[in-house]
Amino acid sequence: MDLMPILSTLRRHKTAALLIVFEIALTCTIVCNALHLISRRITTLNTDIGIPESELLVVDLRGANKVENADAATQRDLAALRALPGIKAALVINQVPYHDNNNYSGVSLSNDEKAPRIDTSQYEATEGMIKALDLKLVEGRDFEPQEMLNDSQFTGGGEGPAIPAIIITRTLAERLFPGQSAVGKQVYVYGDKPQTVVGVLERLSPPSPSRHAGDGNLAMILPLRPAWNTGNYLLRVEPGQRDAMLKKIVATLEPLDSNRVVTTQRHLSDMRNDYYRQDRMMAWLLGGVCLALLVITALGIIGLASFWVQQRTRMIGTRRALGATRHQILRYFQAENFLLSSAGIVLGIGGALGLSAVLMRNAEIAALPWSYLPAGALMLYLLGQLAVLAPARRAAALPPVAALRGQ
Numbered sequence: 001m002d003l004m005p006i007l008s009t010l011r012r013h014k015t016a017a018l019l020i021v022f023e024i025a026l027t028c029t030i031v032c033n034a035l036h037l038i039s040r041r042i043t044t045l046n047t048d049i050g051i052p053e054s055e056l057l058v059v060d061l062r063g064a065n066k067v068e069n070a071d072a073a074t075q076r077d078l079a080a081l082r083a084l085p086g087i088k089a090a091l092v093i094n095q096v097p098y099h100d101n102n103n104y105s106g107v108s109l110s111n112d113e114k115a116p117r118i119d120t121s122q123y124e125a126t127e128g129m130i131k132a133l134d135l136k137l138v139e140g141r142d143f144e145p146q147e148m149l150n151d152s153q154f155t156g157g158g159e160g161p162a163i164p165a166i167i168i169t170r171t172l173a174e175r176l177f178p179g180q181s182a183v184g185k186q187v188y189v190y191g192d193k194p195q196t197v198v199g200v201l202e203r204l205s206p207p208s209p210s211r212h213a214g215d216g217n218l219a220m221i222l223p224l225r226p227a228w229n230t231g232n233y234l235l236r237v238e239p240g241q242r243d244a245m246l247k248k249i250v251a252t253l254e255p256l257d258s259n260r261v262v263t264t265q266r267h268l269s270d271m272r273n274d275y276y277r278q279d280r281m282m283a284w285l286l287g288g289v290c291l292a293l294l295v296i297t298a299l300g301i302i303g304l305a306s307f308w309v310q311q312r313t314r315m316i317g318t319r320r321a322l323g324a325t326r327h328q329i330l331r332y333f334q335a336e337n338f339l340l341s342s343a344g345i346v347l348g349i350g351g352a353l354g355l356s357a358v359l360m361r362n363a364e365i366a367a368l369p370w371s372y373l374p375a376g377a378l379m380l381y382l383l384g385q386l387a388v389l390a391p392a393r394r395a396a397a398l399p400p401v402a403a404l405r406g407q
Contacts, residue, residue: 006336009312016304021344023300024380027293028348032376033355034286036368041283045276049097049205051133052236053268055088057246058096059233060264061253070227071150073257077228078126080252081235086245089132089236093125094151094226095207096234097268098275102207107168107220109176111192118175120168121206122189124151124224124231130167130201132236138170140183140199143223147198151224154190166195167221173200175218189222210279232264242267297380298387305333305391313398320400333392334385341384345377352376 010017074092081090095101103124106117123129130142143165153160166187173182186194204219233253237245250262309316316329356368 003335003339006332006339010336010339013308016307017340020300020304020340021347023297024341024344024384025347025351027297028345028376028380029351029355030293031290031379032348032352032372033359033368034290035376036356036372037365038283038286038290040366041279041286044210044279045283047209049209050203051097051135051205053097053272055236055239055242056133056268057235057237057242057249058099058264058266058268058271059235059246059249059253059262061228061233061260062263063229063257063260065259070229071152071225074126074225074228077233077253077256080256081233081249084245084248084252086238086241086248087235088238089128091126091128091132091234092226092228092231093129093234094123094224094231095121096232096271097205097207097209098271099207099232105189105220107172107176108188111188111194115188118172118218120172121204121219123204123219123221124226125221125234126225129221132234133204135204136202137167137199138202139173139181140167140197142199143167143221147223149224151226151230154224162193163190163195163222163224165198165223167199167201168197169201169204169217169219171203171217172220173197189220195222208275210276228260294379294383298383301337301384301387302391305337305388306394308336309333309391309395312395316395316398317400320398326396329396330392333388333395337384337388338381341381345380348380349373349377 078090078092081087095103103122104119105122107120108115108117127143127145127148129135130137147165149161149163166189168176168182168187176182176187177185182197182200185197187197188194201219201221203217204221205217206219233249235245235249246265246267250265254260254262319329319332352368352373356365359365360367
């Protein structure tokens with residue numbers, strides 16, 4: 001098809017043509033980046049942190065009076081809970097996934113205060129954490145009974161007994177001892193006395209996986225037992241019995257001490273849903289913005305094409321009288337839209353890269369992958385061709401005589 005008549009016509013309607021070009025460019029700029037952000041949100045929502053979330057329950061107790069001998073009360077509680085049929089594991093842990101409480105400490109290879117330290121998520125739990133959470137040891141072993149200490153020995157100031165051992169994730173091990181086995185090596189977390197690495201986990205996510213995604217599973221477990229008033233009860237139950245077991249757990253704990261109340265009793269999967277609520281809302285919001293922009297752009301193309309068809313009725317009649325077929329009239333308007341879309345997409349790709357650079361600099365969002373650009377361009381080409389199809393078909397259907405009369 002000869003494009004010169006189309007270009008000549010567009011030059012006579014510069015303002016309308018530029019409006020459509022800029023509208024397509026703006027849509028391309030925003031939609032490409034919005035789709036990228038939606039993809040990142042969906043990836044976050046589907047993140048598997050590697051623990052049996054559907055079998056885990058979280059219970060938290062708070063006391064009304066001063067706590068006396070909390071360590072003994074904790075062991076009494078755990079013994080009662082582990083005796084319940086349907087309980088696969090019960091422990092007290094200082095932080096649980098998807099909770100606001102995040103404990104971090106620095107890990108160093110030296111006791112020098114000025115030595116580089118790696119901020120690491122710090123887990124403490126009563127015996128059985130690795131088994132209860134299905135964590136996989138890729139090197140070394142779990143803590144021995146003689147290595148476990150009560151966390152109360154370190155609270156309230158003063159220096160407690162030395163913490164003898166530590167279990168770290170493979171990511172942390174590779175950061176501390178690149179290319180070497182970490183088992184048997186010593187690190188410093190608290191004070192001047194080192195901890196020996198006795199095990200390396202395949203992975204262990206920080207409690208806020210999306211907020212610390214860049215940490216790459218930097219986590220460690222210290223052999224410290226929290227008490228009921230400094231941690232949460234984390235219970236693993238038989239599949240399909242979560243609701244029934246939650247009631248039994250609360251009914252078991254409350255009579256053991258009338259001065260305590262259960263403040264939290266939740267499924268871990270429900271906590272996950274709440275944790276990712278904002279991510280889901282943002283994904284839907286961005287999806288709505290994309291849909292709205294595409295609809296507005298399509299309506300703009302339809303409106304402009306319909307207006308031009310009305311304006312060019314005589315031209316269409318002349319072309320039909322000179323032998324142009326309906327198919328050629330249809331292709332004329334489609335080619336015209338293709339040219340406008342191409343100009344808008346070229347500008348939009350530049351805008352998308354520019355917006356991505358701004359987001360990278362100000363919001364620490366990863367660069368827009370190149371694959372989104374051709375995908376966005378193809379989507380806008382299809383949108384333009386579909387939008388112009390109805391007006392173009394009406395133009396092609398005009399009888400030559402009626403068109404020449406300007407009807």
